[in-house]
Amino acid sequence: MAAAPSRCLLVTGPPGVGKTTLVMRLVETLRASHPHLNIRGFYTREVRENGERVGFEVVTLDGRNGRLASSKISSPESGRWPTVGKYKVDVASLELLALPELQVKQDTDLFIIDEVGKMELFSPAFFPAVMRVMESNIPVLATIPMPRYGRDIPGVARLRNHPGADVFTLNTGNRDTMREGIYNQLSRLMQKT
């Protein structure tokens, strides 16, 4: 008998290689081929103004969106917000959108977490929520950043080394075949639900 496919799929790769695009296309394809599936979670995308990147937003799979980080905000409360480069991270907004999506409920067929990165990890509640998903019996597709200067963010290292997690490292030459491989693995997992 073939071994059971891993339930935790982690996609990584250099910035801008296409992790979010891969996840979004996979969700689209899965929804078309398995319309009854309950897929929950969120992805993050850039916010651009006049061609310039001014921040990032969280988009939930049921269509809600809100701020993750911005270079354009200077309200009194944002003075205390954590920063990544020129961006201030709106942890409260992230938590409001993402945490309810990560609650482990048995009617969920697949969790999407794009991404578990430096900005998201400023939320003290975020990583424990991700771990509960990873340790549940429900399939999860998550994206994680590559180590920088040979070092992983500690939370990211824990996911990467999680027993049973499969890590897919994208580059521009393999991202389309990787997408097919991940689709096949998820399809096999979905047949079991």
Ligand SMILES: Nc1ncnc2c1ncn2[C@@H]1O[C@H](COP(=O)(O)OP(=O)(O)OP(=O)(O)O)[C@@H](O)[C@H]1O
């Ligand atoms: N398979 C692909 N074929 C062609 N273009 C692609 C493909 N995947 C991604 N792109 C393009 O590359 C750019 C970056 O993609 P994307 O935002 O998905 O990368 P990312 O790895 O999630 O980035 P980040 O590290 O910033 O989160 C986008 O303009 C996207 O349209």
